[in-house]
Amino acid sequence: QFIFNMEMAEAEAPMVGGQGLSLMGPTVLIHGTDEQKERLLAPTLRGEMLWSQGFSEPGAGSDLASLQTRAVRDGDEYIINGQKMWTSTAHKSNWLFGMFRTDPDAPKHRGISFMVMPQTNNGISVRPIISMGFEHATNETFFEDVRVPANNVIGEVNRGWYVGMTLLDFERSNIAGAVETRRRLRSLIDYLDTDEGRLRAQDRGQRARALIADRWIESEVLFNFSFRIISMQASGLVPNYEASTSKIFSSELSQRTANTGMKTFGLYANIWDRGHELTPLDARFTQLYVHSVVFTIFGGSNEIQRNIIATRGLALPRS
Ligand SMILES: Cc1cc2nc3c(=O)[nH]c(=O)nc-3n(C[C@H](O)[C@H](O)[C@H](O)COP(=O)(O)OP(=O)(O)OC[C@H]3O[C@@H](n4cnc5c(N)ncnc54)[C@H](O)[C@@H]3O)c2cc1C
Structure with a gap:
């Protein structure tokens, strides 16, 4: 599966x-x-x-x-x-x-x-x-x-x-999240190599490269979180704080990835309309920037996930 x-x-x-x-x-x-x-x-x-x-x-x-x-x-x-x-x-x-x-x-x-x-x-x-x-x-x-x-x-x-x-407890591996982050970054890198991408990018320098490289490394980490959870499930264990760790990392990585796209495209990132001739990459980073706000809320907010890690993962007292 x-x-x-x-x-x-x-x-x-x-x-x-x-x-x-x-x-x-x-x-x-x-x-x-x-x-x-x-x-x-x-x-x-x-x-x-x-x-x-x-x-x-x-x-x-x-x-x-x-x-x-x-x-x-x-x-x-x-x-x-x-x-x-x-x-x-x-x-x-x-x-x-x-x-x-x-x-x-x-x-x-x-x-x-x-x-x-x-x-x-x-x-x-x-x-x-x-x-x-x-x-x-x-x-x-x-x-x-x-x-x-x-x-x-x-x-x-x-x-x-x-x-x-x-x-x-089901479907916590969130492998789709890891794949999607990687695909988003790939599309950004490929686009920046096109003539249109070169025109739209406000920043193709060292800072943008470092940001994209950081996100790529983080997506690798997210894959490993997914692999850890699925291997636990395969051995009959129920992931608990491990799933919370992955949920926090995945949701916040989506927000950081959107932010990286926004910074790369500068003022062009303000265009919401997917079909506008000046829109970079169908506004997918602009729209992700807005849509990903709820990622840290639904499925149990990230604060609650941190509570789970603190109490069940680190055995810290409840109050
Ligand atoms: C887009 C979207 C889709 C959703 N889909 C569904 C769905 O299909 N079905 C469904 O049943 N629910 C769904 N939810 C609900 C979601 O699970 C809840 O929004 C979430 O659990 C937070 O609950 P709340 O909104 O009542 O916020 P509250 O519980 O009122 O929390 C408000 C704030 O206080 C913080 N907080 C609360 N308690 C603590 C605590 N003990 N320690 C630290 N911080 C705390 C929270 O992290 C949050 O920042 C969805 C939510 C969204 C936004």
Whole structure:
């Protein structure tokens, strides 16, 4: 799977399967019943079930276990009311998995259940969030008396926190990130060697060379982080603070790479329009500069990743 993902990224092929293939499927394989596996896995593989993730809420991001969206048992069903935040791709998905509070009196990690549900025509509404880079990638999702059959709970009722944590352990090698950084740098180097590139570059001197060389070396480091994580997974170990290290390095490297492109192109880097005749390299560094701001926030912010490294990796006290 790792080699396949690496080859796909090298070929600039679009990612197939989305969160269904990388997160939901492997989680159902571990925690689902035979009936759930049969019902959910094949349609996900065929691309008929497209998934979004409903974990975060307006008051629960870093402190995810504070989530409040309620699921109340009613006969053979649960009735869900509340709001999820940052449900990426929910506007393109037809199924949602998420964590919901089923016992408000239990300690906060204990009263949560993991459920799946179709997104269509059942009281779920999705409202777009447009990013500062003018992208519609994520949403707010509202639940109004959404009825979910009790057999859509994955794993035990009130033990959904642990199902959710299993899910977050998948696909952490992020080999696509390493390949992509390398490809971006290659495109920059090649472009600077063209006539147009020579005209657009505000800096082709020693400083620009040093910056690009630094990024190239860092991309090599990122490959090694990915290899470390995948080799741990291959030996049956669950990467923990190692994945946090890689997430921090990868997200911050994307931001530094964007910054390097911006510095290289100087004032030309202010052109946002991909198609403008003066735009260097389809504005890909300019747009990355804006889009990569969220890289250090989603998937668990980098501050939280640093907390994980401090406590689990370095055994430092929590406070
Ligand atoms: C573009 C985008 C896509 C996303 N997609 C999804 C998705 O599909 N599904 C989903 O469920 N969620 C998604 N998220 C949510 C994401 O996981 C959260 O935004 C993230 O976990 C941070 O939570 P928060 O936004 O509530 O910020 P908060 O938790 O309120 O944090 C605010 C700031 O305080 C810092 N902070 C908080 N607690 C601590 C602490 N203990 N120590 C040090 N610093 C701390 C944080 O690092 C951050 O800088 C997405 C977010 C973004 C921006």
